[in-house]
Amino acid sequence: LVRGLDYYNRTTFEYKTEQLGSQDALGGGGRYDGLVELVGGPSIPAVGLALGIDRIELMDPPALKAAEGRRGVWLVTMEPAADKAISLVHPLRQQGVMLQYDLLGRSFKAQFKQADRSNSRWTLIIGPDDL
Numbered sequence: 001l002v003r004g005l006d007y008y009n010r011t012t013f014e015y016k017t018e019q020l021g022s023q024d025a026l027g028g029g030g031r032y033d034g035l036v037e038l039v040g041g042p043s044i045p046a047v048g049l050a051l052g053i054d055r056i057e058l059m060d061p062p063a064l065k066a067a068e069g070r071r072g073v074w075l076v077t078m079e080p081a082a083d084k085a086i087s088l089v090h091p092l093r094q095q096g097v098m099l100q101y102d103l104l105g106r107s108f109k110a111q112f113k114q115a116d117r118s119n120s121r122w123t124l125i126i127g128p129d130d131l
Contacts, residue, residue, distance in 0.1 A: 027051030072098030
């Protein structure tokens, strides 16, 4: 399996569906051992993945039953990016995005639990490397 990036090593994986015809990949990823070292960091093992939201949205509704009835976005933030991430709330709401976030300064884990209980369709995670 070739994912188009030459820094994968050992394991690679891909999520596919029969519902999208020839463009059947929903996403994929693999091992990135040595990638951090390649850009000047320590030698550490790593794994990552990416999913195409646009592809997932193209799937037939029965495949998305778990998301039925859910709406909006729950924002999960990671310190030290929380304040900066929350500054995005107002502009996103002005664009029509139904966005909620934690006002209590809870831990990352607690925010995820709240996102699950909130009935939001999507969870947006913003950490220090994302801003």
